Amino acid sequence: MKKFITEEHKKGAISTLQRLVKVPSYLQDAVPGAPFGQDILNSLKECLTIFEEEGFSTFIDPEGYYGYAELGEGEEVFGVLCHLDVVPAGDLSFWNSPAFEATLKGEALVGRGVQDDKGPTVAALYAVKALKDAGVEFDKKIRFIFGTDEENLWRCMEKYHEKEQGVSMGIAPDANFPVIYAEKGLLQVYLTGEGSAEFEVSGGAALNVVPDTAIYRGNKAEEIASDLQKLGYSFEEVSGALHVKGKAIHSKDAPEGINANTRLAEAMVNHYDHQGIDLLGKLIKEDAKGISAIGEFKDEASGNLTFNVATVEINDQETKIGIDIRIPVTFEKEQVEDKLQELAKEYGFKYEEHDFLASLYVPVDSELVKTLLGAYRDVTGDMREPMISGGATFARTMDNCVAFGAMFENTVDTMHQANETWQLDEMYQTLEIYAEAIYRLCGK
Ligand SMILES: [Zn+2]
Structure with a gap:
């Protein structure tokens, strides 16, 4: 040389x-x-x-x-x-x-x-x-x-x-x-819909991180705390509110983290009838590959899609759920987008794209x-x-x-x-x- x-x-x-x-x-x-x-x-x-x-x-x-x-x-x-x-x-x-x-x-x-x-x-x-x-x-x-x-x-x-x-x-x-x-391709979206007069939920601060805390405020703290215990999920009571704990990690590695938002929702499903809580707590739960929500996307070249329910805000005004998705390289954005829009429709949410970077x-x-x-x-x-x-x-x-x-x-x-x-x-x-x-x- x-x-x-x-x-x-x-x-x-x-x-x-x-x-x-x-x-x-x-x-x-x-x-x-x-x-x-x-x-x-x-x-x-x-x-x-x-x-x-x-x-x-x-x-x-x-x-x-x-x-x-x-x-x-x-x-x-x-x-x-x-x-x-x-x-x-x-x-x-x-x-x-x-x-x-x-x-x-x-x-x-x-x-x-x-x-x-x-x-x-x-x-x-x-x-x-x-x-x-x-x-x-x-x-x-x-x-x-x-x-x-x-x-x-x-x-x-x-x-x-x-x-x-x-x-x-x-x-x-x-x-x-x-x-x-x-x-991998990056797609960040918000699902928005009606809020709730009965409780407030607030979890996660940024779309590119798995949330390590989700907070519940409402009058069923006792029942929800008891369900969190049954599920074996860690949480704290802070002046009447419940702080559910997760494990933060970069969104691209979501399956290796613990999502506080979906954990809280799982403990709430038996106590509230709310489309956002149902989506997170009954359907998605701890599935950070998005399989339950939008089906499996996986390829030889780059592995599984990752699906992070990064932020959740539910109050009397609205429900806003922020999701960060990393798409395996051989799939088109539209394939994922179609599934997400179907999901949004099924649960009565408005679908809104925040950011997209092609793979x-x-x-x-x-x-x-x-x-x-x-x-x-x-x-x-x-x-x-x-x-x-x-x-x-x-x-x-x-x-x-x-x-x-x-x-x-x-x-x-x-x-x-x-x-x-x-x-x-x-x-x-x-x-x-x-x-x-x-x-x-x-x-x-
Ligand atoms: Zn640089």
Whole structure:
């Protein structure tokens, strides 16, 4: 294997990353021409300037949602799907160095965005630069696409798709090595209907977590407590209310958690005649694969659907049930949606979609996954298999794209935390992996 990365490239990557981290880029109020705030727009402009300095031609969306930088010729486009926005620094007292400076500390860089996603973006840039410096010519156009709303609602990619062409294949350098070839579909919905004058239920705070507490208020606390005991479910009495306990876990792993909402409903079914309590307490119960509610969805590639009754609010005004569903990659959204709508109708609820992200699936034996995996294995010697993830990257916004790096098996994940850190040896290895992979996919 040829060595493309020189000491110069490593130094250049560090100072370029420092330049990018210096421009804070977390979501702020829109100003004209900057839908996510002036800082994010400045970060996009700085990034495009850096790419121009390396010989890329660049484009910025006149509305300020995204930009891209291109190099090379060819009909086909190889995409590198990055994002420049970051999460805010959080409580600054937890930082040991300025959040918006990439500070060199021993053999690591510390600063907001070094791992997510400015560092991997710069690594991909220097990988292409190293190939160019070595005289490699490309048979594809290499297009870096810079999103600016990844940490929130992905409105940048929505705009990109309204206005631009997709890519022929590509990578999102925003997750883990060796390569993530499948990300489940995500569907979050609300079922709403009539409330109850007899009791109140409130459980769960966020759609992406299995609820660990559900609270009952009403005049049948004694009877319900007795049923909870019979069922063997843990709960507490807090000034007349019942707090049913569950076990929180990310929604994508719902079957491994304990759902406080459905547990409470199970203890209520004999005491109330209410469509929401019936749905949760008689039908769904502890089934976090949704089989009782919508039938079985399961495939070889990505396993079972997960079904988390994440939030429940029942009061005298209304009933609102929030459900997070992760759909196995070989099923269409509509297949699940149809079943959910049937269910809603049967129980007299209104069905309302909150969010949807299509799944990602590129077969393991595809040219793209095989080549990326081969490059990774040859550079590192690590023979781990390609992975499936319940998480989400921009890879799923385009056909034939996968998430590729830049975290290794033993990388400490400091994304979104104080003192976000990228180890230099990992950065250097990432440079080599990206150079080798892009050489094999795009080199002439
Ligand atoms: Zn990211």
